[in-house]
Amino acid sequence: KTKVGVLISGRGSNLQALLDAAQDPDFPAEVVLVLSNKAGAQGLERARKVDVPTGFIDHTLYEDREDFEKDLDAKLREAGVQIVCLAGFMRILTPWFVEKWRDRMLNIHPSLLPAFKGVHTHERALEQGVRVHGCTVHFVRAEMDDGPIIGQAVVPVLAGDTPEALSARVLEAEHKLYPACLKLVADGKARVSAEAVRIAEGSEPDSETV
Numbered sequence: 001k002t003k004v005g006v007l008i009s010g011r012g013s014n015l016q017a018l019l020d021a022a023q024d025p026d027f028p029a030e031v032v033l034v035l036s037n038k039a040g041a042q043g044l045e046r047a048r049k050v051d052v053p054t055g056f057i058d059h060t061l062y063e064d065r066e067d068f069e070k071d072l073d074a075k076l077r078e079a080g081v082q083i084v085c086l087a088g089f090m091r092i093l094t095p096w097f098v099e100k101w102r103d104r105m106l107n108i109h110p111s112l113l114p115a116f117k118g119v120h121t122h123e124r125a126l127e128q129g130v131r132v133h134g135c136t137v138h139f140v141r142a143e144m145d146d147g148p149i150i151g152q153a154v155v156p157v158l159a160g161d162t163p164e165a166l167s168a169r170v171l172e173a174e175h176k177l178y179p180a181c182l183k184l185v186a187d188g189k190a191r192v193s194a195e196a197v198r199i200a201e202g203s204e205p206d207s208e209t210v
C-alpha cells in the first residue's frame, strides 16, 4: 500500500474521509502519519482514535518558513511517506517544499478551480451568482491553489443558499472526491503530463462525483 502523510490545521473532516476509505482492505493507500501545525486540531484526535501516529509542529517557534518545513519534511520521510495530502492545512508552503514533493502532494480546495482561489470561496461564489460550485483535488504547485487537476465534484447553488448551506453541500462532495482522487494517484492512474493530469483509459471516475 502507498504510505500517505496528511497535513492538517483544524477540524479534519477530510482526513476522516481518507481514514475511513483506508479501512477498506482494497484501498491502495494507508495513512501512516498525521501532522498538524495547530496543537488543538480536532483532526489529531480523529487519527489517534484509529491508532495513526500524529505530530504537532508549531510554526510559531520558527523564524524561517523553510526551517519549519525542513522539520515537516524530516518527519514525513522518517515515517516512509510516499504521498502527502493537504487537508485543510492553512499554511502556504515554499517552493522548496513544493518541489521536494512535486507530483506527490495533493490538495483539496473548496471551489471549482481555477475559479475562487484563496479563502471565503462559498461567500464569493454566492456574491458572483454562479449556478454551480464544488471542489477540486489537484497536485500542488508553488502558486497557491494552482496545479494539475486530478478531480472535481460539482454541486448546485440553490435559491436562498447561505454560505453555511453551500459549504455543507460542498463538504459532502469533498469527502467523496478526496478518497477517489487519492485512489487514482496511488494506483498510478493519474499521471501529470505537460502540466495536466491524464487519467488511464478505463479509470475515468464517475462524472457525478468526480
Ligand code: GAR
Binding pocket: 008, 010, 011, 012, 013, 014, 015, 087, 088, 089, 108, 109, 110, 118, 119, 145, 171, 174
Ligand atoms: C475544507 O473545506 C477544505 O477544502 C478547505 O478547508 C476545509 C477543511 O476542512 N481547504 C482550503 O480552504 C485550502 N485552501 P476539514 O479540516 O474538515 O477537512
